[in-house]
Amino acid sequence: MLNIVFYFQVHQPYRLRHYNVLDIGQGSPMFDDKLNGEVMRKVAEKCYLPTNKLLLELIKEHEGRFKITFSITGTAIEQFKLYSPETLDSFKALVDTGHVELLGETYYHSLAFLYDSNEFLDQVMMHRDLMQQEFGYFTETFRNTELIYQDRLSDLVFEIPGFKTLLTEGVDRVLQWRSPLYAYKNYNKRINLLFKYYQLADDIAFRFSNRDWPEFPLTVEKFVSWIDKLTLNENKGRNQFLNLFMDYETFGEHQWASTGIFDFMRHFPGEVLKNQHLGFAFPKDATDLSNYQQESISFPEPVSWADEERDLSAWLENDMQHNAIETLYELFERVKAKGDPELLKTTRMLSTSDHFYYMCAKYFQDGDVHKYFSPYDSPDQAYIYYINALAELEERLLR
Amino acid sequence: MKILMFTWEFPPLISGGLGMACYGMVKALLNLGIKIDLVLPTREEVYFPLRDVADVDTLPAVFLDPKKQSTFETRTFLNSSERMDFIGINERPESYFQLAEIRRYAVSLKKEYWLSETVSIEEHDLWQQMTKNLIGEEDLIRKVQEYTLRAERMARMLDYDMIHAHDWLTYPAGMLARKLSSKPLVVHIHATEFDRAGGPGDERIHKIEHAGMTYADKVIAVSQYTAQMIMSRYRIDTGKISIVHNAFTIPEDAVLSKERIFKGPVILFLGRITLQKGPDYFLDMAQRVLQTHPDARFIMAGTGDMSRKLLRRSASLRLKNRFLFTGFLNRKQVESVLRASDIYVLPSVSEPFGISPLEAMAYGITSIISKQSGVAEVIKHAFKIDFWDVDLWVETINHLIEHQDYRAKMGIEGMREVNKIQWDEAAEKIRQIYTSTLADYIRNH
Known part of the structure; x- marks a missing residue:
């Protein structure tokens, strides 16, 4: 069985105002409330509200066989409340179906893990409390900001009771010959690891509307046939996980509605579920579904899902x-x-x-x-x- | 007496000291009863007939095109900035110190046009020198070409006794006006290409500067330092050169009282961030002072072609949130940053004059200035240090941070001193230069 794990990242930062030296000490606001409100309302209209509506319909239509996962940051939740409360309600409606997993992360979508372990743990606990409070949901899977991961992170996350699985990027230089389609264990075998299958995830997130891409246009049939091929090498009956992780804003914001991204999503689950050996799963299912000895894998150096380098250079280079x-x-x-x-x-x-x-x-x-x-x-x-x-x-x- | 004056900067068209100097000077000259027709690099073809002291702020304008003039006269403007927009004055002229960076479509000047009315061989050679060097692809050179062509119409149309041109950008215009009107020309040196470039600079500009000074009847230098420079580097006849130091008259609406932004001591650099101004020395000082006084804050106010380099270097030195950049500041913002500062530094590599420290001192800020500056000739109550002597700059700043009483005392004495350096005195000197030049001219014609 190949389980598609669909996880969407939902995040909005508090953008800073054009804050000048002469603003210091004047009590002038630091953050650009106007811009933040505008962005939130725009993204809600183009992405969050229509996509949530579509996903809700799909969950109902497929009676629990279609599963999705969200990681929603604290700064996004706060700004839903400020600028688009109906968006928060629509997420609650999705979680209430019982066919949605929510992930744990840092409340502020921060890089605290790299600089201040105590602050990191504080922000993770704040986020868990927020998920409990807003959705009545207890998080069991962790993903760090931008899928940043290294061995030390698993030690820190293991200290927090309840987290059994961690998500990160399927970085070739670490995986080498290993397939990102299986569940692994962290370096000291205490926690599950799932790896983003970036080739297929990025086909949707980045290449979907790219006319220079030889596979353009990407149809549901074509995409599902590619997924189907992934199962051919598995002949021992082991459960596989196809981890399609992406920014939620892919739908309607990065890929506009006019690209056909919503139609793609509407027909995708049905096309998958036509196949007996294909299905959907939550990251937290990794523990139960791993019907094999999970190999442990070590990440001495930090990785992330950003840019070609898949390292920290997007945030920490210059x-x-x-x-x-x-x-x-x-x-x-x-x-x-x-x-x-x-x-x-x-x-x-x-x-x-x-x-x-x-x-x-x-x-x-x-x-x-x-x-x-x-x-x-x-x-x-x-x-x-x-x-x-x-x-x-x-x-x-x-x- | 009526003067046709060419300058590249005048408030609100201002990027540095030239605009400030022209403003103070013109205001004081008007006060002496001298009438001035001012020509600026405006988008529209206008001149500014200044008759009254108040005109320096209102800038009455006349369009050369009568149709446009009548539109202008009948039109009502909501505010002065709308009026300035109509005339085409940019509040922030592109700095003219980055020739190499600006490249645009080439339009070369027609040499025949320039040479058609020349007479003597000497004159012919100077024309050649000027026109040959006023050719280039840069936006700025094209602007100077346009400005010069426009000066021709002004020179023919207007009535005046003398021509006064400030810095090389307006020398071709001044030369042309002198040629057409046979009226005497005074050129004013606020900075030479050697100062601006902090090295040899652009040879075309040297040539234009040389042609302008040679063709002029009189040359005014803003300091002994500059006079020395034009004698040694341009070989200008010493008998033609007069020194008139710049001055500073604080605006009546200025608010001088301290208004702190930071609790710790604030050290200020205020000027264009170009090689000439020594901003890299400021950064070196900051790094070392912050090791002793981490509560100090260094503010780099202004913009320039070295901004990015300095920004990156300040980050690489890990100066944290203690070295700050303001970007471009308008007059009001300059006042705010002065009111928030404790120590002003001017580490210029070569500064013909440097009005900015006078302004800082008028706000009671203790100042440290480069010995390689003209302003060092006129003030006593400031520290004067060779621009390259970072050890001494650091020692002095540390001392001033540690001895607040002494710092305050120096600040007050500096303030008193600067209040005596008024434009009235400088304008009187310029008036005398006008009179004697005119007398010589009449005698010789």
């Missing part, structure tokens, strides 16, 4: 990114010592990984993606505003 993030995590300790909840919240809002992504200055193919997502003219501008915000934060500390 000096601007390093100076910014190091300054932030130095401030964290002092902010916590001060005990001002408002200040701590602001600091955490500044820990969202997107801020560092905007400072990325890799100017080739991936640079374009960065530019598309950035509210600033250049990485330098993003850096200047961010550093000014950190200067303001420090002044507030001294107040």
Whole structure:
């Protein structure tokens, strides 16, 4: 049996205003409420609401045989409440069907894992509480920001009771000859690992509307036939997992409705379920469905799902990114010592990984993606505003 | 007396010291009863007949095209910036110090046009020198060409006693006006290409500068430092050169009281971020001062072709959130940043004058200035250090951070001193230069 694990990332950051030196100490707002509201309403209209509606219909139609998984960040939930409460309601309706798994992650979609283990654990617990509170859901599977993973992460996540499975990218340089279609164990065999099957996931997420792609247009039949082929090499009856992880905004936002992405999704589950040996599963099912000895695999170096490199270079490559993030995590300790909840919240809002992504200055193919997502003219501008915000934060500390 | 004045900058068209200097100078000259027709690099073909002191702020304008003039006269503008838009004044002219960076479509100048009315061999050679070098693909050179062609119409149409041209961008215009009107020409050196480039610079500009100074009846240098430069580098006849130091008159609506942004001491760099201004020395100082005084904040205010390099370097030195960039600041923002600062530094590699420290001192900010500057000739209550002597800059900044009383005392004395350096005095010197030049000219014709 091949189980398709569909997981969608739902995230919106708090974007910073064009925050100048002369804004410091003036009590002027740090975050761009207007822009954040606009983006949230736009994405809700183009992606969240129509896709949620479609998925709800599909779940009902297939009576539980179609399963999906979401990871929804705390900053996204907060902004649903502020700018698009109906979106939050529609997610609740989906979770209420019982055919949706919710993943655990850092509340602020941060890189805390790399800099501050205590802050990381705090943000993970905040997120678990939020899922409990908003959806009545207890998270059992963990995915770190942007699928960033390395051995040390599994140790930290293992410390938190309840997490049995971790998701990450199927990075070739680590997997080498191994297939990303099986469930593995982390380096010390304490937790399950599932790997994104990036070739097929990216066919939907990045190549779907690319007319230069030889396989364009991507039809449901073609895609399911590719999936079917993946089962040919498995002749021992082992359960496989085809992990299609992607940004939820793929639907209607990155790939506009006019590309046919919604039609594709509407017909995809039915086409899959025509086949007896194909189905859908949750990541948390990995424990029960692994009917074989799971091989353990070690990630000494961090990996992620971003850019061609699939490493940390989208956030942590140039000096601007390093100076910014190091300054932030130095401030964290002092902010916590001060005990001002408002200040701590602001600091955490500044820990969202997107801020560092905007400072990325890799100017080739991936640079374009960065530019598309950035509210600033250049990485330098993003850096200047961010550093000014950190200067303001420090002044507030001294107040 | 009526002057036809050519300049590239005048508020609100301003990118640096040239605009500030022209503003203060013109205002004071008007106060002496001198009338000025001002020509700026505006989009529309206009000149500004300035008669009254108040005109420097309202900028009355006349269109050369009568049709446009009548549209302009009948039109009502909501505010002054709408009016400026109509005339085509950009609040932020592109800096003219980045010639190499700007490349556009080529339009070369017609040499025959320029040479048609020349007489003597010497004149012919100067024309050649100027026109041959006023050819280039850069946006700026094209703008200067346009400005110069336009000056021809101004020169023929307007009535004036003398021509006064500021910096090389307007020298071709000044030369042409002198040629057409046979009126004397004064050129004013605010900076030479050697200063701006922090090295040899663009040879075409040297040639134009040389032609302008040679063709002029009188050359005004903003400092002894600059006079020395034009004597040694351009071989200009010393008898033609006069020194008139710039001044600074604080605007009446200026608010001088401190308004802190940061709790720690603030060290300010304010100017274009170009090689000439020594911004890289500022960064070196910051790195070292912050090791002793991590609560200090360094603000780099302004823009320029070295901004990106400095930004990246400040990040690579891991100066955290202690080295900040403001980007371009308007007048009001400059005031805010001055009110928030404690120590002003001007580490220029070569600064013909440098008005900005006078402004900082007027706000009571203790200043440290490069010895390689003209402003060092006129002020006593500031520290003067060789631009390259980073050790001494660091020592001085540290000392001023640690001795707040001393810093305050220096600040107040500097403020008193600057209040005496007024444009009225400088304008009186310029008036005398006008008078004597005119007298010489009449005697010789």
